[in-house]
Amino acid sequence: MTAPDIPAKASDRPTFALTTPLYYVNALPHVGSAYTTIAADALGRFHRLEGKAVLTITGTDEHGQKIERTAAERGKSPQAHCDEIVAGFERLWQQLNIRYDRLSRTTDPRHHAIVQDFFKRVWDKGDIYLAQQQGWYCVACEEFKEERDITDDRCCTTHTNKPVEWRDEENYFFRLSHYQEALETLHRDRPNFVQPPSRRNEVLSFMDQGLQDFSISRVNLDWGFPFPTDPKHTIYVWFDALLGYVTALLDPDDEPTLDNALKRWWPINLHLLGKDILRFHAIYWPAMLLSAGLPLPQGLFVHGFLTQDGQKMGKSLGNVLDPFALVDRFGADAVRYYFLKEIEFGRDGDFNETRFVNILNADLANDLGNLLNRTLRMAHKYGDGTVPNGQVPPDDALMALGLGLGDRARHSYRTLAFHDACTAALELARTGNKYLDERAPWTLFKQKELAAVDAILYAVLEAVRLAAYWLAPVVPTLSGAIYRQLGFSIDFNEVEVGPPGHDQWGALPVGQALAEPQPVFRKLELEN
């Protein structure tokens, strides 16, 4: 199969823009934020390999009561507090090898300009009015709660150790109720707008209860943008934060106007988010955009929650998994691989250290790394240390599996089934190990069956290369190390588009000098 023609200029390529949520900066990033960001990074890298111009957006949500209070508790100004925590996010993204293009901070003055521009459209549309707001507010969620979402001890169901607070104040409201019909049409006509389907059903049943207007201003809160038409109020943190996705689209030299932000990358192709913030993204956000007369994003994908050893993670339980510690101990590729291979994206998943170590060792150190190592040794021993000129027979079982990998892995990434893309690549490596054992090239070499030896070694080296290529979005550094051993000078942390033809079986050039075998993935050990 020939490689697709890839236009050289980034501006000619199809675009793909995707976002993580903009994370609250009340604390350093937790493993939940790392999880979404790893997935976004892998997906962005996949689309790059496919020849798209990609914009991977992450960022931080810095306004609101939660941040204001945390800063006060730490004896810092809100801005100084935010700057400090944001530096922590940047550090983690670097350690996890996240290739993001934009880090959208809601305290950026350019964001203020975008919020004002957007606000004006909604205001002019007549969708904002002043009224009395009474209700229970969860500061940790930054959201008013219905009675049915409050536990017996007056906490919200997500933050079971943080009591909700009673509010009775004048707020400005957004006329969400006006968009009931438009949103029903959206979710009916575009059934894939919210994925997976279980989350879409949740949205449908929420809409069935009838959409209520929601307040988009706060009083007695300084840490936020002043409400443009009434500076006694500040803009509600969610109204401000969702627009951070738009601000992120500005090029560095652009004047911060809505028109500039929307000119190249809008509508965003995909928002990734966790299940707790579904309503904001599937209902409030599209309604805000409809009000401002803007096209809607192409879709959302909602992932599940992570637990540790089967238990919900929480500060009070003292079992919060620290992503910094994890990556320090095991390295970025290992952490990325575990979360994407072991947990089906969209479902809840668990972290367990023993499982972590076992899976990494079995998959990456043994099945993939060892296979490469032993085959390279043979290529040096039985040949001249170059890719052997092996004629793989047309009915070869390993090649047959390899020929199917491209389509399966591509489909898996496109549908965010990262675990399946990894499994497919690993199946090829596992089959390669079995293939070597069964065909025993060491015996054939003794029998002077040199053409057969060459064919076997070629097939296995090519299987390892192809598996590495399709694992590159998940473990880019490991894939690069495998490629270097195979004699390529391709660095998956640098590539802008996939090298032509490498997505398919047969790209390993005969005669290419192979490197001296070195372990590409160090075995991990359990602490005790």
Ligand code: MSP
């Ligand atoms: N600031 C808002 C998002 C605004 S987007 C315009 C916010 N921030 S957050 O930092 O609290 O959460 C960010 C993400 O982390 C959410 O997608 C949430 O689902 C996710 N997670 C929080 N705890 C999690 C786990 N235990 N497991 C997996 N994801 C989790 O919400």
